[in-house]
Amino acid sequence: MKYLVADDEPLARQRISRLMDKLGGFEFVGSAEHGTQVLDLVDKCKPTILLLDIDMPGMSGIDVAKQLNGSHPDVKVVFVTAHAEFALDAFHVFAAGYLVKPVQLEQLTAVMSRLYTPKLQYQLAGETRSVNISEVLVAQADDKYTHIWFEGGEAMVDHSLKYLLAHYPQDFIQIHRHTLVKRDAIDSIAHQVSGGAMVTIKGFPEQLPVSRRAVKEVKALI
Helix, strand or coil, rough: EEEEEEECCCHHHHHHHHHHHHCCCCEEEECCCCCCHHHHHHHCCCEEEEEEEEECCCCCCCHHHHHHHHHCCCCCCEECCCCCCHHHHHHCCCEEEEEECCCCHHHHHHHHHHCCCEEEEEECCEEEEEEEEEHHHEEEEEECEEEEEEEEEEEEEECCHHHHHHCCCCCCCCCCCCCCEEEHHEEEEEEEECCCCEEECCCCCCEEECCCCHHHHHHCCC
16 A cells, blocks of 8 residues: 655654554655645655645645545545644544654554555455455465465465565564464464474464574564
């Protein structure tokens, strides 16, 4: 999902982009410093989400959003501002969300989860189906594909482990060279004499090996 950041403060733009990268599943397509530039970039980049500061020079974020309601009604506008008193005005122009600076990851996660549910597509009996990323328990490399297990089934997908880890770092942890697991599904870990360990995943029938390098990070999640 493509997103655009608009704020007249460079540090504020950078902070938002860093937090969005941590969430995963979003593609940064540009940033703007003032209202007119926002309108131009929306035309050019076609973002799905616009993270928009309200107090900008030339044209306020409220005015920008009003114009976009007419020209690009499909763009989801999330206001980002240091002024909480602007909240009512923001929702009068049908804002999809509202964040108060300094934006925290928890705030951003809550807003984005309402706007976007990341999914993986797979084929079953000739039909294209999808599963929410949040439902995937285990992902293992399988030749050119990735074998995933989720709540209610399993499937093969085209995305590599590297792709999944890069795009959804909040969801997965790599426990072995060929295996990712859902972070909040880790139930327990049993150490082995070799220095590695075996981990139990909630909802998954088998224990999975954990490499020596990953043991410390896995333990921190339990």
